[in-house]
Amino acid sequence: MRMRMGGDSTVHVSQSGTGASSPDPTWSTLAAQGTMSGRRVVAFVSADELGPALAHLIASRAEKALGNGAGSFSLGLSGGSLVSILSKELPAVPNLDCKRWLVGFCDERLVPFHDPESTYGLYKNQLFSKMNIPDDRVLTIDPSLPVQECAEDYANKLSKAFDTQQTPVFDMLLLGMGPDGHICSLFPDHPLLQEKQKTVAPISDSPKPPPQRVTLTLPVVNAARCVVFVSTGGSKAPVLKQVLEGGDGPVLPAALVAPTQGELFWLVDEPAAASLTLDVERPGPGAKL
Numbered sequence: 154m155r156m157r158m159g160g161d162s163t164v165h166v167s168q169s170g171t172g173a174s175s176p177d178p179t180w181s182t183l184a185a186q187g188t189m190s191g192r193r194v195v196a197f198v199s200a201d202e203l204g205p206a207l208a209h210l211i212a213s214r215a216e217k218a219l220g221n222g223a224g225s226f227s228l229g230l231s232g233g234s235l236v237s238i239l240s241k242e243l244p245a246v247p248n249l250d251c252k253r254w255l256v257g258f259c260d261e262r263l264v265p266f267h268d269p270e271s272t273y274g275l276y277k278n279q280l281f282s283k284m285n286i287p288d289d290r291v292l293t294i295d296p297s298l299p300v301q302e303c304a305e306d307y308a309n310k311l312s313k314a315f316d317t318q319q320t321p322v323f324d325m326l327l328l329g330m331g332p333d334g335h336i337c338s339l340f341p342d343h344p345l346l347q348e349k350q351k352t353v354a355p356i357s358d359s360p361k362p363p364p365q366r367v368t369l370t371l372p373v374v375n376a377a378r379c380v381v382f383v384s385t386g387g388s389k390a391p392v393l394k395q396v397l398e399g400g401d402g403p404v405l406p407a408a409l410v411a412p413t414q415g416e417l418f419w420l421v422d423e424p425a426a427a428s429l430t431l432d433v434e435r436p437g438p439g440a441k442l
């Protein structure tokens with residue numbers, strides 16, 4: 154099935170089954186949205202080509218948000234491999250003015266900021282130090298709190314910053330995907346995947362260390378105006394195929410991402426895309442999304 158979205162971009166949408174095996178009907182509904190809604194799957198020769206395109210996409214959405222008269226451009230960051238990609242590519246964007254950016258975290262590990270596992274700590278040292286984002290425009294967790302209170306505190310910070318008691322709507326969320334299909338700190342088969350009320354949830358039994366984390370919930374992810382997955386490396390090929398094309402396995406968290414009104418991009422490199430049979434965009438060198 155082909156859909157037209159946003160200008161002249163042809164979007165190829167997989168209709169393959171999801172292999173949903175959960176008895177909860179909301180899983181299959183969400184998973185169906187995930188495979189049926191418009192999305193752009195874009196494969197780059199390598200992460201070196203992907204990085205600049207990602208940085209340009211972020212800059213263009215920031216310009217669009219701020220140009221529409223909004224007071225800020227809200228961006229949610231994930232950790233893991235995204236830290237080094239963004240830290241290399243965003244400072245290289247010419248004349249990028251981040252004074253009106255509002256930066257939050259899709260998830261965070263409950264460790265002190267100086268701990269090498271702290272996502273904020275890594276971004277602070279590797280990225281924020283090179284950009285003019287005001288410190289008070291970066292929404293962090295308070296790692297001194299117990300995990301439950303930490304999640305509530307972070308949810309309150311989001312409510313205040315977005316001036317809403319409802320679901321905050323980020324202009325853009327950047328997501329990674331673990332080899333098990335997890336996103337944020339939402340892991341396969343975990344009860345947090347069913348969370349509908351909270352915007353931020355605590356988790357104390359993360360299968361990936363460290364065990365204590367806080368995470369945005371799926372309703373927040375799916376409310377964003379633009380969600381961008383970044384997935385690179387051959388180790389991601391099997392899970393990428395399962396998430397994008399379905400199959401007999403369980404519905405993975407990444408397959409539950411289907412922004413209700415926003416854009417969805419999957420930016421991958423060729424090693425990650427190696428097993429895909431669906432149509433993907435393959436932009437030439439220097440192409441902008």
Ligand SMILES: O=C1O[C@H](COP(=O)(O)O)[C@@H](O)[C@H](O)[C@H]1O
Pocket residue numbers: 230231232233234235259260261262328329330331332335336337338361
């Ligand atoms: O633990 C985490 O892992 C995911 C995926 O990381 P990646 O290195 O495989 O890209 C990341 O998105 C998340 O923020 C992080 O807490």
